[in-house]
Amino acid sequence: MAAFVATGCTAARALVAPPPRAALDARPAASAFAGTPLRSARAMVVGSAAPTLAARSWHGATMAVEGVKEPVVPVLMGSKADLPRCRKIADELAALGIRAELHISSAHKTPVRLMAMVRAYEADGRPKVYVAVAGRSNALSGMLDCAVKAPVISCPPYSDAFGGADLYSSIRMPSGVAPALVLDPSGAALLAAKILGVTNRGLAAKVGALQKANRDRLYFDDADAQSHMYLRTIADRRTGVNGSCMLESNLGVGRNVRSGKVRDVYELDDETLLLVTTDRQSAFDRVLAAVPYKGQVLNLTSAYWFSVTEDIIPNHMLSVPHPNALIARRCEPFPVEFVVRGYITGSTETSLWKNYAAGSRDYCGLSLPEGLVKNQKLDANVLTPTTKDDAGDRPISPAEIVSLGLMSQADADTCAEAALALFARGQALAAERGLILVDTKYEFGRDSDGTIRLIDEIHTPDSSRYWVAASYAARMAAGKEPENVDKEFLRLWFADACDPYKDEVLPEAPADLVDELSRRYVMLYEIITDKVFEFGRSADSKTVRASLPQ
8 A cells, every 4th residue: 555655546557557558558468358268367266157258258358257246256366375265255156156266466566457357347248246365464455446436345365474553554545435344254255245235135045044954053053052951950860860751651630542652541531531641762662762852852742733734734632730731622544644844854764865875766656766875955845654453554555545445535635635734744853943944754543523634743853853954955966964852873883783683682872862852852842932942841640630620
């Protein structure tokens, strides 16, 4: 900036105005703006595919770009030392689908070349925002802002060589010069995208999605940090210091109809059932462990989802007298589980991915294409029903449900339609909370009035798979498993430690994994319902019975 102070405003304006022809002719041949080989003046393009040299040729001080005018962010740096910082900005822009073009040109050392480049950009007609990366004596962002109509963002690199004083020239711009100052490269890219998004709805939507993902990441991390504080309480329940896990119930009321994988069902009268959700952890059609507070989480989570989906299909819930207990309308269950999937994943014998990886392309009546990747999002949600056999679940097609006499066509259609609608509602509400509802299962039954109702449970971490939305894309790109908030990690441990389908005796689940599963279940309940989980209620049979209406 010293040169501007010494020579006055006239010299500074001369840099902005078109230079004399002789000045352009006197440029070093290495600049090569007039030829198609760009050499040292070439644009380092990051983002969408670069156009051919013929479509992006320099003619004196004009760059001609043919075709659709897509947004561009020229990123100008003072020296090669700034290249890593500029590449970070370009990578962030590329993630939003924005083309970045990187150039090295110093306002102090090559001002004529810089201004020729700027005039070419101003003439090409593309929507743009400039980013200047230069520090210490930052003339670059000031010169740019004076010379262009588009916004300029200054993102100077920090150096402690001057105790931070090298940022002063970026902070203290003269009047009439107004580049935005953003010190973080990611922030500079985001601001550029926001500005371009003002007139580009598609880009604005991408920015909104990015900001939501950032918020979701913070919300999830906060819930994760808070729930880690519960581990001591969870361990105390597991070891019997503070109550004990409920493996089974013995209420002495009504008639015990059956004990399922997780729930004990009592018949209170001809029209009413009592469902007691225990802490039994089931997978591979086996009981794997007793998980503290699991029964309360499942019961209360189902109660929440029953209440927010009853406009889609009636359900069996009448009341929740205790965190582990639900009083329900008695229904005759259909012998089919309606499994809905939005992604191809899973490790069990009935999972879509395990069957696909084994070579199956015709699954539950679906014709699956080649080339699917584990954990990939499907083009549309799909229905993959299974039977409810005592010997284990078996995949079945919708057509077989009817042909085998398991359900009538009308009933099957009603349940299938409801299952897909329930899943779509669950996905939408989960997305609002930063989660992906990956897959789940629904059960239906008919009451004494002939009404088909949703029964059992809905969207619990036991019946459903949840992933963290904020990290899904990045982890998929890196070939990693998605962050899950369900029991999949415990299933994977048993799958690695034994053959859970064939081994007669299973190894004991590690205590730290059991406690971690409990923590995740509680965390998921709090994220979904936006309520604080109450640990105080005892889960023994006496307490549950005392809570029942007399």
